[in-house]
Amino acid sequence: MVTEEVVDLSRLQFAATAFYHFLFVPLTLGLSFLLAIMETTYVMTGKEIYRDMTKFWGKLFGINFALGVTTGITMEFQFGTNWAYYSHYVGDIFGAPLAIEGLMAFFLESTFIGLFFFGWEKLSKRQHLTITNLTAIGSNLSAVWILIANGWMQNPIGAEFSWVTMRMEMTSFWDLVFNPAAQAKFVHTVSAGYVTGAMFVLGISSWYLLKGKHVEFAKRSFRIAAAFGFASALSVIVLGDESGYAVTDSTDKVLPGIDQLEAQAAERIRRGIVAVQALESLRVKTVSEETRAAFEAHKADLGYGQLLRKYTADVGAATPEMIARAARDSIPKVAPMFWTFRIMVALGFSFALLFALSFWYSAKNTFTEKRWLLRWAVWFIPLPWIASEMGWFVAEYGRQPWTIYGILPTHLSTSTISATSLYGSLAGFLFFYTGLLVVEMYLMFKYARLGPASLGTGRYEGEADYQPAR
Known part of the structure; x- marks a missing residue:
């Protein structure tokens, strides 16, 4: 019989790997569409500065994407190593969206991200823009199928138990796909990712403005992030409320x-x-x-x-x-759910306020004068990750003991399996994932400090042949 220690260690290991992986996912989702917006502006206006914006923020996107893929692959292996009965019992249903995600979405984004980085001189403007859009779509398609699987864990429709096979069997693939819980989780989760990406761009751009570096580059990045972030923050609040009710059986909104x-x-x-x-x-x-x-x-x-x-x-x-x-x-237990939920909600409203102010002053073209706002944006950079992890905790801890x-x-x-093997694998995962996180932070700080000067175009401060960007 499986001991309580084995169950707790298996849960802890999956929680730890999911926690690390979800540090990378929101930024990938958010930056992918910001890149598409920036490159669309470049194609429409022909201004090289928007091309530089796409390439610079794309460099940070690429670092995050590579490490996100690395941390995500091992998670699926745990279904076989640590959660074998789960895989046997619901594998026919749960495995379908994960297989589709791997065959369709993951290969789509993995293929086109290479063309995104190496196709600037090989493709026309419109061809490269198409590649960027397909990369963004692929990233979000991955989220669709993963959240369909996760949404089914919250609201298991489209399947029933067979006493002959002693496992769950799918009765309707389309019920699985259009599960209300899955759809609500998808729009809420990707909106949170958009907020994360927008806050990342807004905060780093604000830091450049506070330092007086790459001013025109930072101003344009700030404006795009403010508008995109404001719309995303409103979506998170509205769709998050619907997501909460989507996983209940209540139709009159009374819990x-x-x-x-x-x-x-x-x-x-x-x-x-x-x-x-x-x-x-x-x-x-x-x-x-x-x-x-x-x-x-x-x-x-x-x-x-x-x-x-x-x-x-x-x-x-x-x-x-x-x-x-x-x-x-x-x-x-009430206390963990109570506080994590309220931290998440409070942060969500604070993001909406920051983006609203940023959008307002951006529209009035006075945001560079509001140094308090720029400082606020810099300090807010890590908070969307905290809110996302709080939301993940509410969803997963709130489903227990299931x-x-x-x-x-x-x-x-x-x-x-034995508790000893779990202690060993947990320690190994923590060491490996912490190392990846250190690499991510080092590279992000390195290139964020360099800014667009890392592109070597000669148009930004810090380059030998510096000329002001047009």
Whole structure:
């Protein structure tokens, strides 16, 4: 039997790798579309400064993209190494969007990102702009399919349990794709990525303006980031609210209290006991219509019955105390959810305020005079990452004790492995990922300090043949 230590270590390892990976994802999503906007402006106006903007911010995008891919690949391997029963139980459903993401979106962006960097002198303006747009689309398509998979974990529709195969089987691919929870998560998550990218550009541009460096370059970057960020921040707030309700069964926008949730969970656990007992009978006896009818009538609560396996091997012998404990444990602890959610929301509104002020003063062409605003923008650079990690915590911790909500408890989802091997792999991942993060920070700071002078065009301060940009 899998121990609680193994479950906790498996969760911690996946959480750690997801945390590191999600440090790279939002910036990739946000910068990809900012690059498309900048290059579109270049093609429309013919001004070289917008080409330089695309190439410089594209350099930072490329660093982030490469390290994001590296941290993301290992996450999928964990489904086989640490979460084998999860992979067996729901692999047919969960694996489909991940396979499509790899075959379509990942190869799309991976192919075109090479053309983006090396095609400036080989392609026409419009051809290169098409490549940039396809890179942005590919990045966001990756998010679509990954969040379809994650949204199904929150709202598992389009699939049902088969007592013959003892696993979940897909009944409707289109229900999986158009899952309301997945769509809400997608628009909220990518909007958060757009905010991150916009804040990144806004903050670094503000730093240049405070230092009096690359002023024309920074002013144009600031304006684009302010407009894009303001629209994105409003989207995050509106769509985030809808995302919260999309994963509930409430249609009147009223959420039940804890006492009600415990009572509902206890009742479903009692019905789940009937489903578990009927399933065991179906597996070891000649199938009777009575047993099949009992299972079909209660199979929607099978997962709730399985919650009791954390406390007893014989679900049918569960005591009222065990049922009450399982019902209580089915509700996430309030304090972590309360504070992380409110930190996320507070940051979201502060981003909207900063972008609104930046957009307003940008429209009035007075933002370079507002040094307090520029300082504010610099200090705000890391905050979108904090908000994104808080949002990830709310979504994933709030789903516990389930890996698939209402279907598969977390304590049944892991592989049969030793705690020792998990300690070793966790330490290895932390060391490797921390090293990658250090590399990312070093390269980002290096090229951000150099600014567009790193392009070697001769148009920016710090270059030997400096001439002012047009």
